[in-house]
Amino acid sequence: MVKATSIIGICVIMSKIDFEKYRQPWETGPHWELKREFLERYQSDFPEDRLLCLAQAYSNIELLHCSYPEPVMREIAQLSYHLKGCRKFRELDAKLEKERNDKPELQAKKAGKKNFKL
Numbered sequence: 001m002v003k004a005t006s007i008i009g010i011c012v013i014m015s016k017i018d019f020e021k022y023r024q025p026w027e028t029g030p031h032w033e034l035k036r037e038f039l040e041r042y043q044s045d046f047p048e049d050r051l052l053c054l055a056q057a058y059s060n061i062e063l064l065h066c067s068y069p070e071p072v073m074r075e076i077a078q079l080s081y082h083l084k085g086c087r088k089f090r091e092l093d094a095k096l097e098k099e100r101n102d103k104p105e106l107q108a109k110k111a112g113k114k115n116f117k118l
Contacts, residue, residue: 017043022052027059035059042079054079074109 019039023032038055046054058076060066062085068072 017048019043026028031059031063034083037083037085038080041083 013102017039019036022039023036027035035055035058038058042051042054045051054076057066057072058070058080059075061068061076062080068076
């Protein structure tokens with residue numbers, strides 16, 4: 001049987017994780033905020049290595065539109081449901097998509113039937 005004091009001690013240690021050391025140089029302010037929110041929210045629910053993997057997958061899905069095997073996608077969807085950053089980025093993404101659709105100059109140009117010789 002685990003003593004309550006041991007569990008409290010573990011929670012205190014987990015709450016003192018310095019997530020800033022895991023920030024990558026390419027993670028901009030808003031991108032890092034998204035990932036850090038995930039890390040802080042779930043720091044006591046997973047071992048640190050699993051938490052870091054899930055947070056990276058979460059930010060890859062939200063920001064880069066990556067996909068993973070179905071069990072991972074389901075888990076990330078469940079975990080991200082209550083995160084504020086997730087909603088914020090989805091709203092921003094929807095707004096940008098609408099702007100792209102409304103402005104022809106922002107849409108990808110279709111290649112013509114030109115033959116190019118190398």
